[in-house]
Amino acid sequence: MPTIKCAPIPVTVIGGFLGTGKTTYLNRLIQGGLRPDALIIVNDFGDINIDAALIEYRDDNVMQLSNGCICCTLGGTLAEQLAEALRIRTEPGAIIIEASGVANPARIADIARVSRRLHLAEVVCIIDGSRAQQHAADPLVGDAWRDQVKAADTLRVNRLAPHGTREFEQWLRQFNPHALIQYETEGTPADASLQPPISPSPPGPISHHAAPHGHWHTFSLSGQEKIDKARLATLLEAYQDVLFRAKGFMLVEPSGDIELLQFSGGRLHWQPALHAPKETRLVFIGLSGERFSAFEQAVRLLLKDSL
């Protein structure tokens, strides 16, 4: 049985929705310099902006950094993971937990409140100001969003136009009247003086087709028209934010050869097709909305122009 020797370990919980910037915030904390014996528990190492040269050791769930920090991915329940981490590792000097995008930070904070080896330092909730109202009203996740906001000591709002803060704050206060609210407006992080500049983190493994809420729209083209590869490529690249997949056969200008087109994860690939029908048959799949409609129009125009 463990005996209690030293002061309880401070625990910080970072909550907030998928895509609101939790990891960016965490990266900023790491780059700002954490105490070397900190234990960081994250959803996925892939999102954390750690210099590969700093990684000293890594297995399935744990990454040891040469500056002392230990990172740990979430697997099983957090309570299990935490209990295990405290059992098998040297006692960390601080614990920072990046909650899952739908976790209720209050439940995680309870762990620190209950355990005599831990002490709850802060619950931070990151809020995407541009999408907060949409998140709050979302039938699938609105309740989780409200719980996150309610549980926080500090609400850090980003992606909000500087002039919109007063109204936004009024609206936000109805969910949590007591928390400290910090703003991070375009280009000027609230605590810019305290933190080093951040390089954009590389896209995580799933971000390249992480669609925001909405539905897929698909359209197809077929016919005998030839298409200019370069112009189509420019269009695909310009609209890759709403375009998830394009594929099919096309007659290429000016040779008239048939080529197989594959566009996936922002990458475009062409290859000669041998056993294909001598006509253009293309399918485009993307996120329905005005922008995708504009893309569709542009592609159809391109096809007409090619005639």
Next chain:
Amino acid sequence: MTTIYSAKRIITMNPSQPEATHIAVRDGRILAVGTQEAMQDFKDARHDARFAHDILLPGFVEGHSHALEGALWNYGYLGYFGRTDPDGHYWEGLRSIEAMQQRLKKYAATVDKASPVITWGFDPVYFPGEELNRHVLDAAVSERPVVVFHANLHVLTVNTAMLKLAGIDQVKDTQGIRLGEDGKPDGELQEMAAMHVVFDALGFSIFDLVASTETLQRYARIARHSGITTITDLYNPLSDEGITALETATADTAYPVRMVPAMAALNWSPDEGIARLRDCQHRGSDKLHFGPVKLMTDGSIQGYTARLKWPYYHDGSPNGIWNAPPQQLKDIVHHYHQAGIQLHIHCNGDEAVELMLDAIEEAQELWPRFDHRHTLQHCQIMDHAQLRRASRLGICLNIFANHLYYWGDIHLSRTLGFERCQRLEPLASTRHLNIPLAIHSDAPVTPLGPLFTAWCAVMRHSASGVQLGEQEKLTVPQALETITLGAAYTLRLDHMVGSLEIGKFADITVLEEDPLACEPNHLKDIRVKATVLGGEVHADD
């Protein structure tokens, strides 16, 4: 060496030849099934008449259960319903708090004096108006720490000694730690915080025990007793240690079941998870089948953590919780689908079902795959529009039929109400739409026992005897198919197990009575006499 078993009746699940009286086995596989005359061709065969008065079926396939069942039997059982342990010992169900105290006291006497007394299976929903707290436990055992895991494994009750050991006998104002009338913690500890503080004080977690050969051995023994020859561990971490344990346990020639671990998706990023499954791809054996991935979307209906569509919970409780952001859950589906991997997806509530139907439909639009066999697990109150979508998308369903019995009364009165209970576990509708169908126990949530699960599907009786949803009943032959070929299909093993026909593994369940001839209500009481796995007979001593 060829062995010919004769039987009173062989129910084969082979549509071309549904019945037989003799089965010939060679090198662990089925050589022939048919009449006595049909066996004349095998001149040197050894005849074995030990099952001559019994009924043979394809070995039962449990398509959704957890090896944790094997770990929990390290500890004392305090459940409301009777249950059989790995040694075949039947633990009577405990119908009163008093009976529970007696069991606890008796069990504590068998536990080493230096160790805490750990028990599991207590289900408070069956004791309305009564309260389990530290005083109740102290009355049975006070001199050392006691932990009672509730059936859902999300709540525990501990005695005063355990509260003191964990250092939480005086705390206040903490959600998850219930206070008694005296303003002090009364012993009930809910959710993660409680689990953490108790595991921390005990120095181990009950959930760590899954990656051990001993747990897997015990799990297999319980399975064999109920006639199972193929079983899943449908949320395996596939850690290095876990894989080694699986390999070691199943390599033992005496290991009595084939094992299908499904990797816990949320333990890995999709790219890492796909890589890990690739690594395992060639590490399997006849008795160990790697391949699928398991995704958890929401919680449970009786725990009020499932995600339901409007009007949500019948008694007005708030909607449940997602295990990961919905968009992330969809992305995970897309990733594994694109990689050609089969997904088993836990979705209890109909809102979770809807999200996963959307995810699979999108994945199919982007990367069409025939025969993906993605299987929705539990999916207890799918509506008919959802069933039709599932049918169109080529999805399989593995439905949690045991809920009808264990929580049917609670769903009727509290969580779902009358109408949704008419389509609770929509089994007949699933069949009408030609959706591949299995049913399961989700052990340790409910006990392993395919015949009991089949009985639930046929009778649809709650524990209090109310019939829920007469239109959704299965016939006995249909129910038998769901626990054999149906489940094998959802595991992509139907070419190897699930029916008795030439070339398949000689996996057989031996019953003392004929399920097709007895009263349907008697199905659950039929005794399993033995199982045969790859031609090896495993019988009770």
